[in-house]
Amino acid sequence: MGKEEQSKGVKRGISRRMFLRGTAGSIAGALAASGPGKFMTQGMFAPRLIRQNNTVIFAIQSFAHEAIQSVLPQFEADTGLTVQLEGGPVTGNEMLTAYSPAFASGTSPVDLFSDADDSSPTFMGAGWVKPLNEIIPQETWDDFPPSMQDHIRGFLSIDDVPYRIPHEFAVGYFFSRQDWLSERGLTVPTTWDELVEVGKEVTDSANGVWGTTDALIKPALLYVYVAYLAVQAGGKVFEFDDGTAQALQFLYDMIHTHKIFPEESLNQDYTAQNALYMSDKVWFMRQWPFFQGVAEGNAEWYAPEKLIISLPPAGPLGSKSWIGGWGYSIPTYAPNPDGAAALIQYLTSNAVASQLAAQQGFLLTPRYSILEAMADTGDELITAMGLYAENDVFAPRAFHPRVAEAQTVVDDMASLFLTKQASLSEVLEQGKQLIAALDQ
Amino acid sequence: MAAQSRAAQPPGRFSRLTLRQRFYIVAVLLLLPAVALRVFTAFYPFLQTAYLSLHKYNPAFDHDGPVFVGLNNFTRIGSDPVVQASIGFTLLFVLGATFFQLTLGLAVAHLLNAAFRLRYLARALVLIPWAIPMAVAALGFRWMFDDQFGIIPDLLRTLTGANVRWLIDPNNAKLAVVSVAVWKSTPFVALVLLAGLQGIGRDLYEAARVDGANAWTCLFYITIPMLLPILITTGMFMIVWQLAVFDLPFLMTGGGPGFSTTVIAQKIYLESNSLNYGYAASISMVLVGIVALVGAVGLYLFRRFDVSA
Numbered sequence: 001m002g003k004e005e006q007s008k009g010v011k012r013g014i015s016r017r018m019f020l021r022g023t024a025g026s027i028a029g030a031l032a033a034s035g036p037g038k039f040m041t042q043g044m045f046a047p048r049l050i051r052q053n054n055t056v057i058f059a060i061q062s063f064a065h066e067a068i069q070s071v072l073p074q075f076e077a078d079t080g081l082t083v084q085l086e087g088g089p090v091t092g093n094e095m096l097t098a099y100s101p102a103f104a105s106g107t108s109p110v111d112l113f114s115d116a117d118d119s120s121p122t123f124m125g126a127g128w129v130k131p132l133n134e135i136i137p138q139e140t141w142d143d144f145p146p147s148m149q150d151h152i153r154g155f156l157s158i159d160d161v162p163y164r165i166p167h168e169f170a171v172g173y174f175f176s177r178q179d180w181l182s183e184r185g186l187t188v189p190t191t192w193d194e195l196v197e198v199g200k201e202v203t204d205s206a207n208g209v210w211g212t213t214d215a216l217i218k219p220a221l222l223y224v225y226v227a228y229l230a231v232q233a234g235g236k237v238f239e240f241d242d243g244t245a246q247a248l249q250f251l252y253d254m255i256h257t258h259k260i261f262p263e264e265s266l267n268q269d270y271t272a273q274n275a276l277y278m279s280d281k282v283w284f285m286r287q288w289p290f291f292q293g294v295a296e297g298n299a300e301w302y303a304p305e306k307l308i309i310s311l312p313p314a315g316p317l318g319s320k321s322w323i324g325g326w327g328y329s330i331p332t333y334a335p336n337p338d339g340a341a342a343l344i345q346y347l348t349s350n351a352v353a354s355q356l357a358a359q360q361g362f363l364l365t366p367r368y369s370i371l372e373a374m375a376d377t378g379d380e381l382i383t384a385m386g387l388y389a390e391n392d393v394f395a396p397r398a399f400h401p402r403v404a405e406a407q408t409v410v411d412d413m414a415s416l417f418l419t420k421q422a423s424l425s426e427v428l429e430q431g432k433q434l435i436a437a438l439d440q
Numbered sequence: 441m442a443a444q445s446r447a448a449q450p451p452g453r454f455s456r457l458t459l460r461q462r463f464y465i466v467a468v469l470l471l472l473p474a475v476a477l478r479v480f481t482a483f484y485p486f487l488q489t490a491y492l493s494l495h496k497y498n499p500a501f502d503h504d505g506p507v508f509v510g511l512n513n514f515t516r517i518g519s520d521p522v523v524q525a526s527i528g529f530t531l532l533f534v535l536g537a538t539f540f541q542l543t544l545g546l547a548v549a550h551l552l553n554a555a556f557r558l559r560y561l562a563r564a565l566v567l568i569p570w571a572i573p574m575a576v577a578a579l580g581f582r583w584m585f586d587d588q589f590g591i592i593p594d595l596l597r598t599l600t601g602a603n604v605r606w607l608i609d610p611n612n613a614k615l616a617v618v619s620v621a622v623w624k625s626t627p628f629v630a631l632v633l634l635a636g637l638q639g640i641g642r643d644l645y646e647a648a649r650v651d652g653a654n655a656w657t658c659l660f661y662i663t664i665p666m667l668l669p670i671l672i673t674t675g676m677f678m679i680v681w682q683l684a685v686f687d688l689p690f691l692m693t694g695g696g697p698g699f700s701t702t703v704i705a706q707k708i709y710l711e712s713n714s715l716n717y718g719y720a721a722s723i724s725m726v727l728v729g730i731v732a733l734v735g736a737v738g739l740y741l742f743r744r745f746d747v748s749a
Contacts, residue, residue: 096713104499104715122715126500208588218694264587266697267607272588401501405714412522416698421610430521437516 056081056339059088060114067360068347075346081339086110091220092118092404099331103128108331111340115164115329117155117397118220118404124156124163125401129329131161135341140165140348143367147394151323154396165348167356168325169365171394172228173384175277175291176284178308188284188310192232192250195284195313199260202283211260213282215273218415222266223407226251226414228286231322231395232315237410238400240431246316248417249424256420266418286312286321289361289381309384311391321388324397326362402438409434486728492721500715513722523723526695526702527730529614533685533703537621538678542671544622545629546663552630553637563634570627578691581620582607585692607693610700617689617701621682629674636670637663676738683731704730 060068065085072083089095096119102109103123115123123129141162144152148166156164176188184202189195199211216222226247227237233250235243254261265273274294276282278301295307311319328347330340346352350369357364358374366385374382388394400406413427413434422430457465493513495506517523552563569577584590585606596602606612644662653661664671686705689695695702704727711720 093713096715100713100715122500126715127503128500218696262588263605263608267587267693272586276588402714405710405716408710412699415696419608419610419697419700421698421700434521437520 053336053339054081055084056112056336056343057084057086057110058112058340058343059086059110061090061362062087064114064360064362067356067363070359071347071352071355075343079339079342081342083343088114089116092116092120093219095119096122096404099123099128103331103333106333108333108335110331111334111336112328112330112343114167114326116326117324118407120156120164120327120329121399121401121403123329124158128332129163130332130334130337131163132165132330132344133161135330135344136162136165136348137345140345140350143350143353143369145366145368145389147323147389148365148367150396154399155324156327164327164329165344166325166327166365167348167353167363168327168361169323169385170288170325171323171385171388172224172286172312172321173289173291173309173388174284174312174321175287176308176310177282177306179303179305180283182305188308189313190311190319191314192316196254196258196260199254199283200258203260205259205262208262209281209283210262210276211283212254212285213262213265213268213273213276214286215268215270216265216418217267217269218411220407220411221269222414222418223410225286226410227322227398228312229315230398231320232312232317234315234317237398238406238435240413240428240435243317245424245428248414248427250315251414252418252424255418266415289364292380293361304380307380309380309387311387311393319391319393320395321393322395322397325365400435400438405438406435409438489721489724489728492718493725494722495718497718498715499717506718509718513719514726516719517722517726522699522702523704523707523726525699526704526707527726529689529701530683530685530703530705531730532614533618533621533689534679534682536618537625537682538675540618540622541626541629541678542675544626545633545674546667546671548626548630549633549637552634563631566630567627569624570631572624574624574687575691577620577624578688581616582692585616608697610697613693613697613701617692620692621685621688624688625678625682629678632674633667633670636667640666672738672741676734679734679738680731683727683734 058068065087068085076082089098095116099109099113099119100122103126115129120129141152144166148169152162152166153160156162156166174188178188180202181188186198186201189198195212203209203211214221214225216225223237226244229247229250230237230244233243233246235241235245235247237244237247251261255263255265262268268276270288273285273287274291277285277287277291278295278298292307292309295302312321313319328344330337330344334340347356350367353363353365353367354370354373357367357370358377361381364370364381366389371382371385409431413422413431416422417424417427492506494508494510496502496509496512497506548566552559552566556562584592587593587605587608590606593604593606596604604612606616640663644666645658648658648662684705685703686709689701689703690706690709693701695706704723708720708723708727711723
């Protein structure tokens with residue numbers, strides 16, 4: 001039998017041509033079935049875009065999910081929409097890493113998200129989040145007190161157009177061990193001088209007991225404390241001015257000269273700081289509001305007199321603490337912008353915001369409606385908010401268009417000075433130069 | 441019938457080609473996926489990075505797209521203290537870690553090459569540090585070196601009375617980071633060198649001993665020369681691999697104190713994370729230059745010692 005006859009006699013299952021035709025037909029069919037226009041323009045992101053638009057994807061840190069879920073049934077019943085909660089990044093830097101690639105390519109994996117102070121200016125500047133002035137009713141904006149209005153105008157807006165609405169009110173509170181102070185006949189320090197004086201009296205470094213401490217590890221945490229001291233000194237931290245110099249010198253002195261502040265704090269995060277306080281090693285310290293919940297959760301250790309919130313010790317400008325916090329934003333390329341708008345209106349409405357605030361400190365702000373709803377609850381944080389508001393403690397967070405980078409500069413410069421790698425004048429000079437380079 | 445009708449059809453275009461032409465077409469088709477992969481994952485990103493390194497571009501602020509700035513980004517690198525410090529520490533990290541990985545790796549390989557009971561178990565156990573994910577190791581050692589809660593400062597205090605602050609002293613922090621890198625990768629180097637040691641004939645050592653050679657003489661005149669190809673290859677591999685280190689120092693020290701343990705890759709990450717794509721690209725090009733330089737030195741050493749023979 002010749003080759004020709006052999007080839008005639010063999011029955012092939014599928015020819016090459018048929019295979020290619022079939023493959024091409026399948027791809028064309030899939031494109032046609034799933035919206036060829038969107039596929040052509042959005043490529044791999046299309047599956048998210050072509051999903052049913054009755055779903056709203058909302059990203060927020062997972063510890064807030066329980067509170068959010070408690071108010072969603074009403075929203076879903078009213079609108080017919082389904083809300084899908086996703087865990088969100090926990091820092092501004094992570095936020096930039098997680099969302100920038102998608103936003104820069106004209107897509108968004110979420111419809112609504114909780115955004116940080118550090119990342120928000122970048123997203124706003126790039127036009128990657130939607131203006132909220134026409135989405136959020138004026139009644140809601142008016143519900144914020146003047147101290148927060150300044151923050152909204154300065155940090156959450158461009159040309160007075162808001163792009164983010166706060167759901168958290170982060171302020172550094174000054175916690176102290178009233179039980180120990182009373183026992184020793186001492187009072188909570190009210191000025192920087194008293195902080196040093198009392199600190200020296202109570203510090204027992206041989207046994208690891210310190211007047212005060214904070215979390216000063218890089219990245220970002222050292223900035224928080226330096227900025228806290230800088231507002232008390234009347235400094236503008238991104239300008240490396242005289243007030244900032246006073247703040248850096250005061251922190252240096254607490255650590256190296258007066259030795260009331262452990263040097264190890266330079267490698268300490270919030271978990272370690274809290275652990276130190278709750279292992280009875282610290283007399284007083286600045287910490288974010290979440291510490292109240294952490295301490296109360298430590299039932300074996302907690303007692304109200306161990307955790308009294310007082311006014312921050314006053315620096316040259318007075319008793320100050322800067323405010324910041326997370327807020328809701330809608331990505332410009334949100335797949336379901338109408339659903340996102342409906343959800344943000346619902347979550348920030350006076351009634352629902354109060355319900356959320358009662359359940360989760362991350363969703364608590366000093367809005368009039370919230371303070372009114374929680375007035376009789378005896379909540380320590382609400383009481384502290386009132387105390388700080390009465391004494392004009394709240395100061396706006398220092399703003400820079402490239403805030404994450406500017407904070408890194410402060411972090412680096414402060415770390416160089418506090419670890420004795422550079423003098424104060426050197427870090428001030430270098431800090432100014434690095435900030436100037438950001439502005440170019 | 442169907443087969444007959446197909447045979448009756450005129451031959452297709454492919455059938456009209458010569459055997460050589462068909463061979464080239466098939467070869468191109470077979471190579472195409474690999475070439476496309478390299479083009480899209482290596483050549484295109486490299487060209488794009490080179491292009492961006494000559495531009496100022498941050499999509500959040502430069503709404504009109506990249507602006508050509510010539511060599512300005514590279515000039516800025518020359519005056520950026522963070523980049524300069526990061527280049528210094530990266531070189532210290534890479535050279536220090538590689539030296540100790542090779543030295544200790546050779547020692548461990550010798551131990552594992554000796555005849556003793558349970559040596560196969562010992563070889564498996566030695567590999568444990570290498571098998572631990574870098575992020576886990578970095579976070580674990582961050583706590584172990586912690587000056588308040590860490591076991592390492594505590595042991596040192598208890599045993600020697602020395603109160604060493606590891607992660608808040610710039611020099612100690614550098615030492616701590618390099619030590620962890622050595623701990624982590626020495627087993628890998630030891631395993632590679634063990635394979636080389638097993639390839640050296642015993643008769644060489646026996647002949648040397650007959651001539652009166654001791655252990656050190658054998659090491660320097662037999663073992664190391666015979667292992668030189670593997671030592672240079674492994675050393676080059678470790679250097680190039682560790683030049684792009686990021687996870688260990690970032691998670692262990694955050695690059696601090698100050699920026700004493702900041703590596704080049706971390707600086708690139710920080711800049712690209714801030715969307716400064718132009719500046720990040722220019723620092724990346726500097727890293728490419730360093731890797732190319734190290735590669736050239738490696739090639740020179742290969743030829744100098746004729747290790748390919």
